[in-house]
Amino acid sequence: MxxxxxxxxxxxxxxxxxxxxxxxxxxxxxxxxxxxxxxxxxxxxxxxxxNTIAQSLRKSRSNTIGVVVPELVHHFFASVISGIEDIAYKAGYRVVICQTNEDVTREKINISALISSRVDGVLCSMTKETKEYSHFKSIQNRNIPLIFFDRICNEIKADSVVVQDYEGAYEAVEHLIEQGCKRIAHFKGPDSLLITRQRLNGYYDAMRESHLQIDEDLIIQADDRESARKAIYDLVKSEEPMPDGIFCVNDNVAVGAMMQLREMGINVPREVKIVGFEDDTTFTRLTDPQISSVFQPAFEMGQRATEMFLDELKRKEAHPEKILEPKTPRIEVLKTKVVVRGSSNEQVAQQERARRNYLENV
Structure with missing residues (x-):
């Protein structure tokens, strides 16, 4: 050998x-x-x-960043990782990616492994199950920079990057109202996540400011495709009137909702209009009609999270003998915007259909 x-x-x-x-x-x-x-x-x-391991031991630096994400299959997280690697590569860092599959036990194991591997920093989007935060404190207790992105933890003093979850949700519901919707449902995420609460608050305020009645029975926890399909099935079978608009916590939920509506003979967008929150442009562009969604700049989020890590690393290396916390944790908020497609606008849906027919017959 x-x-x-x-x-x-x-x-x-x-x-x-x-x-x-x-x-x-x-x-x-x-x-x-x-x-x-x-x-x-x-x-x-x-x-x-x-021998990079020997070099890192001599320099007390591994030039490695640990990244912890809930899922790799989502276009959103893949785009965030691309943004992370863009800045990390330029700064001479390697990236180690860990997937939790929304399992808090795996999250703790992954973080323990990253600490043991002597990573220089950890960038994390926590699971929807995470309600205890000792593993994050363990990172900071070792003077390792910790940066949260997308799903952040208010209980830990750390820098973070998020998008305009409240504003994006508000504008999504406002768009549905402008399209004539009056009975609007919200398929929300788990209450443990800050993004769930922010998007729910945006929904509430848009409804109230338009003087529309809020039916709490139309606020349903459905944060994946299957739970969205079940929610639609239950709504259709209910004796209550169907909602004419649905704001979904993410695009995967929006896809599930639209699939079930079509299977049950309900036209989107004529009878029910749908808006998601963009996490997977692959699905939103392939559906018929295409799904309207709140765009969030995932690539930029990854870039900014990595830049925050580099800034924090410099600060900590200036005081290697101390365990430092950010004096005032920075929260950078990136802008969102509603991208109108056929699932919420009949005219756009007709244009999409005409374009498909033309391409099929060329």
Whole structure:
């Protein structure tokens, strides 16, 4: 079995000292260009790779960022990770990604593993089950920067990046009202999440300010496709009038709601109009009609979370002997906007259908 090539192997091949090889590989000014070229040539021929673990132990830095997300299958989190890697790569950092699958036990195990791996920081979007936060405190107790994004934790003093959840929800419901909806349902997420409460408050205020009656029976916890389908089935079978508009906590819920409505013979958007909260543009663009949604800048969120980590790392490295908390945790709020598609506007739905028919017949 081939062994790991070391600096000593390169030094032996060139009959020079290991310290000279080390400095040549680091482009040290005291080493001649001729020696540097020779060292780099042999290093390439021998397929030499530096021992990053040993280097990190010497520098007390691993140049690795741990990222914890609920799910990787969602376009939203994939876009956030792309934003994280964009900034991390430029700053010379690797990214280790952990998936919790909405399981708080896995979240704790993942964070413990990241701490053991000596990551320089943790960027986290917590699970919808998380109600106890000792594992987050464990990160901070080791002077490791902790940044939350999307799903944040108010009980932990840490910097975070979110979107305009309240404003986005308000504008989504306002859009449904402008389309003529008067009996609007809200399919919400779990109450443990701040984004759920923010989006619910946006729904409430938009309804109140338009002087529309709020029916608490139309506020239903449905935060995945199957629970959305069940909620629609129950509403259709109920003796109460059907809602004419539905604001969904995310796009996956909106897809489930629309699928069930169509299966039960209810036209979207003529009879029921739907708006989601964008987390997966793949689904929203492939449905017929396409789903109106509140756009949230996921890529930018990842970028800003990583920039916050780099800022916090500098602050902590200036005082390595102290356990520091942010004096005033920063919360950066990114703008959202309603993207109108066919699920909430009949004219747009007709345009989408005409475009599909044209493309199919070309």
């Amino acid at each position: 081939k062994t790991q090539v070391t600096i000593k192997d390169i030094a032996k091949a060139l009959n020079i000292s290991p310290s000279t090889v080390s400095r040549a590989l680091k482009d040290h000014p005291d080493i001649s260009q001729k020696t540097k070229d020779a060292v780099n040539k042999i290093a390439a021929e021998l397929d030499y790779h530096p």
